[in-house]
Amino acid sequence: LNGITKLSAAAAKDPYVLSHPELEPFWVAAERDILVLPFCVRCHIPHWYPRSRCPHCGFGSIEWRQASGDAWLYSFSLQTFLSPPNVLCFVRLDEGPLMMTSMSAADVGELRIDLKVKIVFRRAEAGRKVPYARTVMERELAERPLAPVNK
């Protein structure tokens, strides 16, 4: 992963990182704001959430590959009662899997299902950096090649 080899001190102490030692490559890439996905070494299908073996074919070996970071909004809802409110949502990654994530409540006015979104990283309170979604600027949209919605 291009010289990314270490967790930050904050991520290394995160109980969510420590509880799943086999997922460390994900958190290391996240430190550089890079989304990697676990691809099955046998059936080559990526899955989400990341795990140690393939949920599609059961094979016990996965490899981490960099994802495009492009996704499509699958569904969303403004959680008004949280402080601060957020938009809990599901996005369909261009690589195929559906991901539960969230977006800023400020974006809710322009959201509609099937909107193109990008994956970004923010540091969670516990220490690790976690994928979020954000809306795509018009300029980015023009530059972006078309991608399939489903695998």
Add this chain to the structure above:
Amino acid sequence: MTQACIVGSFEHPLRLAPDKSVAQLHAECAAGALLDAGLDFPDVDAYFCASDAPGANPAIMVDYLGLRVRQLDGTSVGGCSYLVHIGHAAQAIAAGKCRVALITMAGKPRSDRMATGTSTLIQNPVLPGAPFESPHSPTIIGLYANIAMRHMHLYGTTPEQLAWVRVAASEHAQHNVYARFRKPCTVQDVLSSPVIAAPLHRLDCCAITDGGGALVLADASLARSLRRPLVKVRGYGQTVKTNAGGYADLLPTGASRSGSDAYAQANVRAKDIKYASIYDNFTISVILQLEELGFCSMGAGGRFVADGNLISGVGSLAVNTDGGGLCNNHPANRGGMTKVLEAMRQLRGEAHQEVQVPNCDLALACGPGSVLAGANSHATVILERL
């Protein structure tokens, strides 16, 4: 093979029970169901409970009640646990491993002032999805709102159609003296209640209540010796709806799979069902399950529930005639038990006369367990009055 019958059922009358322990509520439900059956505690030789029982372990309540059991089951898979227990108890009875199986559930979330739907879900770091999901503060209503939003997007389902599920529940609840919310409401009442997580309003959500319920199953020969209507467990199914590694659709609840197993075992179809108890933690849940169980086509659930179609004596399918979780009772934040209790009333002809389905001899009760959009279980039972 020995057939299992449900011979006793009991719904705790309280909806707020600050002065009783959870163990006491379990025990009162057990006593009520055994009295209903014409049996007593020494007759019980099998005990079933889920994690709402103190200690999340059947041994604790077996000890509290002084039972002598030779079959036990602590399967805890959320709200449908008790529907799963019926299947397991029926299997144990059929195998001759027990004769009288007691299932109890109870809890006090209302006394404890739980904000069940709007609290961030507990995300234990050991849960494999938690590292990726916990910072997004998923809540129960936030997840169901995503599901409702998706259903509206795909099928044109409207907030008015969702509201009809609540209206039907409230029409039924007005006849239930124990119901948490007895006042009939209108579609407009639902739409003018506060939006909690769009598109879901406050009145799209179920009640939070203390209380509980219990069931007693027995083998058919013992059941025939009791002076109660004979209700047979004719079919059951249970499943887990997974995320399929990120490729599952968000909408299915698992009802299509647990339902098809139950239908196949019972050798019946949706059109044969006279009454249905459909777990209604949110209005959208009823729509999803009605579609999956074949009461209407996929995507047509919104149109199916509209205009009072779930109201007994008005529509084509009476659903949740006790008022359901929306208006009657949702003890311990779990709906599976109360679904069976109203199905039992309907089958015995003991529902309120205003909601009783005439000659109700075949009923279905179903529900999901845990929160949809994660890995959730689902169970369906089909009961027949002989």
